[in-house]
Amino acid sequence: MHIVKATRSSICLLIVAIWAITATAAETEDIIKYRQGVMTSISGHMAAVSQIVRGKVDYADDLMYHAESIDRSMQTVESLFPKDTDFGETRALDAIWSQADKFKKVSDEAKAATSAFRDTVKANDKAALVAKFKTVVDSCKACHKDFREQKDQ
Amino acid sequence: MRLRAARACSPASGILGVISGLARGLILLCVILAGAVPVTHGAALLERGEYLVRAGGCTNCHTDEQGAFLAGGRALNTPFGTFYAPNITPHRRHGIGAWTDAEFLRAMKAGLAPDGTNYYPAFPYVAYAGMRREDVLAVKAYLDSIPPVAQPNRPHQLPWYLRFRPGLWLWKWRYLSLPAPGTTRDTDPLRQRGAYLVNALAHCGECHTPRDWFGGLIDARRHAGTVNGPDGDVVPNITPDRKTGIGKWSNDDLLFYLQTGLTADGDSAGGPMAEVIDNITSRLTKADQQAIVRYVLSLPPIENSLQSSRAKTERDPYEY
Numbered sequence: 454m455h456i457v458k459a460t461r462s463s464i465c466l467l468i469v470a471i472w473a474i475t476a477t478a479a480e481t482e483d484i485i486k487y488r489q490g491v492m493t494s495i496s497g498h499m500a501a502v503s504q505i506v507r508g509k510v511d512y513a514d515d516l517m518y519h520a521e522s523i524d525r526s527m528q529t530v531e532s533l534f535p536k537d538t539d540f541g542e543t544r545a546l547d548a549i550w551s552q553a554d555k556f557k558k559v560s561d562e563a564k565a566a567t568s569a570f571r572d573t574v575k576a577n578d579k580a581a582l583v584a585k586f587k588t589v590v591d592s593c594k595a596c597h598k599d600f601r602e603q604k605d606q
Numbered sequence: 607m608r609l610r611a612a613r614a615c616s617p618a619s620g621i622l623g624v625i626s627g628l629a630r631g632l633i634l635l636c637v638i639l640a641g642a643v644p645v646t647h648g649a650a651l652l653e654r655g656e657y658l659v660r661a662g663g664c665t666n667c668h669t670d671e672q673g674a675f676l677a678g679g680r681a682l683n684t685p686f687g688t689f690y691a692p693n694i695t696p697h698r699r700h701g702i703g704a705w706t707d708a709e710f711l712r713a714m715k716a717g718l719a720p721d722g723t724n725y726y727p728a729f730p731y732v733a734y735a736g737m738r739r740e741d742v743l744a745v746k747a748y749l750d751s752i753p754p755v756a757q758p759n760r761p762h763q764l765p766w767y768l769r770f771r772p773g774l775w776l777w778k779w780r781y782l783s784l785p786a787p788g789t790t791r792d793t794d795p796l797r798q799r800g801a802y803l804v805n806a807l808a809h810c811g812e813c814h815t816p817r818d819w820f821g822g823l824i825d826a827r828r829h830a831g832t833v834n835g836p837d838g839d840v841v842p843n844i845t846p847d848r849k850t851g852i853g854k855w856s857n858d859d860l861l862f863y864l865q866t867g868l869t870a871d872g873d874s875a876g877g878p879m880a881e882v883i884d885n886i887t888s889r890l891t892k893a894d895q896q897a898i899v900r901y902v903l904s905l906p907p908i909e910n911s912l913q914s915s916r917a918k919t920e921r922d923p924y925e926y
Contacts, residue, residue, distance in 0.1 A: 500872030507862060590868045594883065597876025603839035 485543045488533040491526050498523045499593070506586050520574040523589070524567040531560050544602040556600060563592035648747075655748025658741050660889050661807045662734070666881050667691040677701075677755035682728055683837045686821055687764035689728040697754035710746045711739065715786075717778060724774035726762065727781070727821060736786035736806030781822040787811075800901025803894055808886055810902075813841045813878070816910075829902075830910035839877055840912050847907035860899045864888070 498519040504510045505519075534556075539547050549556050566589045573585040659665065659676075668691045670679040678693040696703035702710065709720040717724060717731035725731060734742070788806030792798035804810045815823040816832040830851070831843030843851040852860065859870040867875035867883035875883050887895065 496872035498872070499868065499874075500870065503862065503868055503870070503872065507858065509858070587866050590866045590874055591884075593874035594867045594876065594880040597874050598880035601876045603835070603837075603841075603877035603879075 481538050482541055484533075484535060484538050485541055485545075488538070488545075489543075491529070491533060495523055495526050499589075502586060506583050516574050517571075520567075520571040524564075524571040527564050527567040530563060531557065546600050546602055549600050552599075556596075559592070559596045559600070563589075563596060566592040651744055651747045652751050654741075655744035655746070655751075658745050658807065659748055660886060661803065661894070662737075662745065663808055663882070663886050664694065664745075665885050666878070668694050674753075674755040674757065676749070676752060677757040679757065679760055684728065684821075685834055686768060687762060689726060689762045689764075690760040691729075692759040693755060693757050694749055695752055695755040695757075696750050697756055700756055700758050701754055702749065703754055705746075707743055707746055711742050714742050714745075717774075717782075724771045724778065726768075726771075726774065727777065728762075730809040730812045732782055732823070733787050733806055733809035733812060735782060736788035736802070741807075777820065777822070780820070783825075794900070796897050797900045797904055799894065800897035800899070803890075803898050804901055808882075808898075810844070814844050827908055827910060829905055830908040831912050833912050836878060843908065843910045843912065844902060845905045845908045845910075846903050847909050850909050850911045851907060852902075853907055855903070857899050857903065860903065861895055864890075864895050864898060 501512070502516065502519045502523070505512055505516050534545060534549050536550055539545050539550065566585075570585045570589050573581050665676065667680055667682060668676045668678050670677070670691075673679050674695070676694050678691045680691045682689045682691065693701045695701040698704045705713075705720055712718045713720070713725065714731060714734045714737065716735070717727065717729065719725060786806070787809075788802040788804070790798075790801065792801060811823060811828050813835050814829045814831055816827050816830065817834065818824050829844050830847075831841055833840050835841035845851040846853040846855075848854055855863075855870055863869055863875070864883070864887040866888065867880060869875075874880070887898070890898075
């Protein structure tokens with residue numbers, strides 16, 4: 454009788470463990486998908502801003518909307534990389550968590566750069582626009598240099 | 607005095623005197639020029655050398671993260687083993703401070719150390735072979751002017767069968783090509799300058815070209831990208847193929863990318879290319895950037911998809 458109870462307890466524990474692991478994995482995949490969505494939206498706005506500040510298109514009235522969107526998304530950047538979201542279909546490198554201080558530093562620089570760009574757009578400071586936008590690009594590059602896996606184009 | 611005057615009067619001694627005078631004049635001229643050269647030409651030479659050191663990508667490999675400028679130590683992981691870039695500061699023992707110009711030229715254009723041993727082609731002498739002699743010497747002049755650093759070189763970590771350096775003679779015989787990269791004549795001077803920058807100086811093809819079993823570049827697929835780049839990275843196809851390369855990029859898109867690292871679709875360069883943008887292409891003159899654009903977008907398009915494991919989509923959905 455004792456053996457039967459022990460076996461049933463073990464089976465219950467095993468089922469709970471499998472359920473917990475599966476649930477966590479599902480949650481992780483969802484976080485990764487959300488992160489990819491946010492990052493893709495940032496790059497969409499970046500592409501639009503690039504066309505405007507280079508004088509390729511005349512959508513200057515939309516610049517504030519793009520700058521604001523980039524900045525709002527960027528302010529959440531660290532929350533997009535909770536621990537243990539470095540497996541699955543992602544290019545996020547383990548260095549994000551193993552070199553947390555360095556990641557925080559580049560994230561802070563990116564946040565400051567996008568805010569400065571938004572402020573420049575708000576102040577309609579056309580002379581500083583391209584330079585501030587380049588600072589934003591530099592901050593993207595600085596993070597992608599060390600924390601994103603190189604794959605495809 | 608009398609004797610000299612008498613000699614000067616004879617026809618033979620007259621000719622000798624004229625020759626001697628000319629020789630003295632020439633020597634004097636040389637002394638004057640030699641005195642003048644280091645002041646004016648020297649500064650311009652160093653400036654030109656610094657520009658070429660940047661354009662040649664020397665800093666990317668020869669400066670370690672947190673390390674002293676050009677003092678080496680940075681690892682280059684390849685399918686053939688790990689190479690550690692050497693110290694190229696003018697330190698006489700650990701660097702290249704004791705090298706003559708001729709030795710430096712031989713290293714850069716023939717891949718030979720001063721003692722005659724072969725360098726591994728991780729040092730891109732196959733590309734530098736196309737550099738103009740005066741450009742190589744300007745690089746040497748600049749390297750001689752930077753602070754020497756007493757940092758010993760780290761030995762490469764290679765499998766036993768690749769440690770036999772004389773075997774590299776065979777490799778060189780096969781892969782040191784003629785004409786040297788970037789030296790082919792072109793009717794368009796801007797494109798010719800671009801070819802020189804891309805193929806000889808910045809050696810873009812060293813990363814962007816797939817290699818064969820022996821580590822040589824596959825010429826027929828030059829710049830078509832590879833899945834076996836340094837550190838196991840995928841390196842994109844930069845030929846103007848519309849499906850798998852950069853055929854949809856405009857001149858301005860590529861120019862802006864070389865200046866900033868931002869692609870037309872709003873993504874940014876990462877990994878080693880971020881360093882290439884920061885240290886090389888963004889620091890070139892606009893004329894040189896335009897020359898690269900002209901040349902790269904005139905390359906023959908080569909279809910080479912690097913996304914073998916999954917279907918190609920407009921954007922990579924797994925990029926963050």
